[in-house]
Amino acid sequence: xxxxxxxxxxxxxxxxxxxxxxxxxxxxxxxxxxxxxxxxxxxxxxxxxxxxxxxxxxxxxxxxxxxxxxxxxxxxxxxxxxxxxxxxxxxxxxxxxxxxxxxxxxxxxxxxxxxxxxxxxxxxxxxxxxxxxxxxxxxxxxxx
Numbered sequence: 543x544x545x546x547x548x549x550x551x552x553x554x555x556x557x558x559x560x561x562x563x564x565x566x567x568x569x570x571x572x573x574x575x576x577x578x579x580x581x582x583x584x585x586x587x588x589x590x591x592x593x594x595x596x597x598x599x600x601x602x603x604x605x606x607x608x609x610x611x612x613x614x615x616x617x618x619x620x621x622x623x624x625x626x627x628x629x630x631x632x633x634x635x636x637x638x639x640x641x642x643x644x645x646x647x648x649x650x651x652x653x654x655x656x657x658x659x660x661x662x663x664x665x666x667x668x669x670x671x672x673x674x675x676x677x678x679x680x681x682x683x684x685x686x
Contacts, residue, residue, distance in 0.1 A: 545647035551618060558611045569603045576676075583674050588665060595662055625653040 572578040582598055589596035601609075629648075631640065 543647065548622065549648070549651055553611060553615050553618065555611045558609075558614055562606060562609065565601065565606050566603060569601065569606060579674055579676070583672060587670065587672050589663060593663055594659055620657055623654050623656060624648070624651045626656050 572582075585598065586596050591597070597605075629644070
């Protein structure tokens with residue numbers, strides 16, 4: 543049942559090792575995709591390295607390499623909360639029975655504090671030319 547996946551995810555080390563390997567392979571392949579490299583550089587230029595918007599949501603090779611199964615469990619505990627969720631029900635279902643079914647499945651799911659995301663930094667005021675050396679790892683160098 544979906545509630546079990548949400549409330550009691552397995553999150554074991556063997557699964558994470560497989561997913562991490564797949565993610566690292568995808569991140570290595572991303573280096574050869576011009577559109578992906580441009581997107582990475584644009585986010586870094588617009589938001590900076592220290593803001594979450596300046597970092598790719600799928601990670602960077604060094605950071606993904608360092609993530610442990612404990613980090614994954616901690617992230618799940620911090621972010622997967624009913625006060626940070628939206629439930630969408632689609633398909634054929636009994637509207638009268640649905641609230642009781644959801645309460646039975648998710649009634650023990652407790653709200654909690656959520657991490658905050660810092661405000662986005664202001665966008666640059668002037669146009670900027672950013673050149674990317676494809677022979678190097680994606681990083682920005684600028685010319686005015």
